[in-house]
Amino acid sequence: METGHSAKPWEIREAEFVVSAARKSDYPRPPLPQVAFAGRSNVGKSALLNCLVRRRRLAKTSRTPGLTQLINFFLINGRWHFVDLPGYGYAKAPPVAQEKWRRMVEAYLTENPNLRLLVLLLDVRRVPSPLDDQLVEFLELRGIPAQAVLTKCDKLKRNALAKARREIGGRYGLSGESLPIATSAVTGAGREDLLRRIAEELERGVSAGPQSSPQ
DSSP states (O other): OOOSOOSSTTOOOOEEEEEEESSGGGSOSSOOOEEEEEEBTTSOHHHHHHHHHTOSSSSOOOSSTTOOOSEEEEEETTTEEEEEOOOBOOTTSOHHHHHHHHHHHHHHHHSOTTEEEEEEEEETTSOOOHHHHHHHHHHHHHTOOEEEEEEOGGGSOHHHHHHHHHHHHHHTTOOGGGSOEEOOTTTOTTHHHHHHHHHHHHHHOSOOOOOSSOO
């Protein structure tokens, strides 16, 4: 946990694990604004969460995809929750497990008035999968504010990264300043940009309403 006061309103000073939940009745009380993180099971979600809070092991990482099977809540600065949603698309997961994920996450996204932003993580080295596309469509249909974020950007050189941002962003109708935020849990690149975006959404106090695509 970081100590001291930061002049940046979006900086994280305190972070702690609260609870792992499978249903709404298990969510933390009292309800606080929430920022959720979703992506494929090997997209680097836990590593990015740890980078954001500057804690090595707050969110558990594993070499085995699909480790997270519950919805994990982390209290940030005593004011809001980061929510780590189970990764999707793990090929070896049995159909019953995949269906359980779908029902759990859909219930969280559709029955949760405290959700302020969904951070959609996409591996910069991969073409988005049909499951990524389905999640984007789900968010659009329900008017859930979303922010597209590219992970593992330290793996590409500058020109290749710029090309990937344009191509992946274009897939979802994003361009210019609305292109996905490029991040790296290794170098910390994009950390402040993402935290600033999160802070803007939290400061609105309410969901931003329907959007045509992740921004």
